[in-house]
Amino acid sequence: MNPLIRKLERFTRLSDADKRLLQHAATARIVNYDTHQDIIAEGEEPTDVNLILAGWVCRYKQLADGGRQIMSFLLPGDLCDLNIFLLRRMDHALGTLTPVVVAKISRDLLQEMLNADPRLTRALWWEVLVTAAIHREWLVNIGRRTALERVAHLLCEVYFRQQAVGRVKDNRCELPITQVELADALGLSAVHVNRTLRELRVSGLIDWRDKTLAIPDVEALAQVARFDPDYLHLDFEGEQFDAAC
């Protein structure tokens, strides 16, 4: 099933018409990307919203001194750049971490969707706000936590987000990125991330190989990370609107 629909339905009920519209949007214009390609570069003027159907994408900024900061990981079902309506130029880039399949949703189609049903509008707003909440938590993570906590925290986040869309089985989920990319996301050096991962590994808290992450005891890892999933707003919060719609 369309992973976007699945995600939005955690938040609100969608009518059949909504779903048809979303399904149409998700199949209208499909584009494939290789690993390590830019979907949009910094400074570009975007014309479409990108809906990720398969693969992992990251939002990042490249610095002059060669470093880079990854600001989000985007998974199937995630939408990028709902901002195209309002902010003219991209102040960051979107790049692939794996081969990726994207549905391009044009400005007009998006507008049509927003006009069609306020529930859909609300659901897309929710998407934007949750993304912002994740950014805030990353700020805490990078600003105030030790390397060990930081790594553990991000692994917990990735795990919980995938769990929410049914992509965890047997305590295992996908994690198809490199240690360098993890370091770029955490504001750490790749070397130190490596050592930190070893520490988590020898403690038996994680087992990460073949692009797959296993967390035998999520509670334990969450404790190390001081992880509290509230900020992901994963609990179903939509009932309150059913009456109104």
Next chain:
Amino acid sequence: MNPLIRKLERFTRLSDADKRLLQHAATARIVNYDTHQDIIAEGEEPTDVNLILAGWVCRYKQLADGGRQIMSFLLPGDLCDLNIFLLRRMDHALGTLTPVVVAKISRDLLQEMLNADPRLTRALWWEVLVTAAIHREWLVNIGRRTALERVAHLLCEVYFRQQAVGRVKDNRCELPITQVELADALGLSAVHVNRTLRELRVSGLIDWRDKTLAIPDVEALAQVARFDPDYLHLDFEGEQFDAAC
């Protein structure tokens, strides 16, 4: 003049009716706060949007180990928590840094405003998106820059944001916070912030006393900070919508 109107007009034209509505919202229900009070605490269920009319506010999370991370500084004209419609519980707190005057805008009134004119809706969206852009830049700042760059960068940001709303005169603007608060925003220790400020001071790049920041040569400081104001989206980007509205 209402600082929110001033800010939104950087982005879009507002009709007289819009302005009346905004003016009404900004005067309906005024609340005063002392320094170091919470406007909303983490975990609370907010019912109003807060429009800051005077004073400085910060968005922060308190950690179990006593540390805290400040995630935004909010200045007069800034709106907090446009998210009340969608996210039930606050995943962070809003606290005052100075005495503060706030206009409380109820959910209903906000809804009325959004219904009244799509331009206003768009303008408020823009506010949300720019806030997100600032969060992203903070991530880069904390994740990848040295202490010197970090401090300089934040000072530049504060300066530019105030300049955009006419609050810079003679290369001086307000900065009514403590070094500890600056440290909490930057993910540094207060001691190190102190030393870093000294470094900037002896280089003649800044002069900060009596809650006032002077930057004699903004270019020079921006260079030290590797500061590029693009992410603030301060340039007038609204013309493109005039036709449509």
Next chain:
DNA sequence: CGCTGCGTTGAAATTGCTCAATTCAAGTGG
């Protein structure tokens, strides 16, 4: 006068970084 909050400084400890090799796994072409 004696708090109290804030800024300042020194010295030692720690964390995480850089540099430089080395290993390992998975292709790829001959």
Next chain:
DNA sequence: CCACTTGAATTGAGCAATTTCAACGCAGCG
């Protein structure tokens, strides 16, 4: 099947940035 290449993970050693701890100064204020 083997030599070669490549990208990623791993490790050690020395170093640099930042934190922590502990004092001290200073101004405002009851």
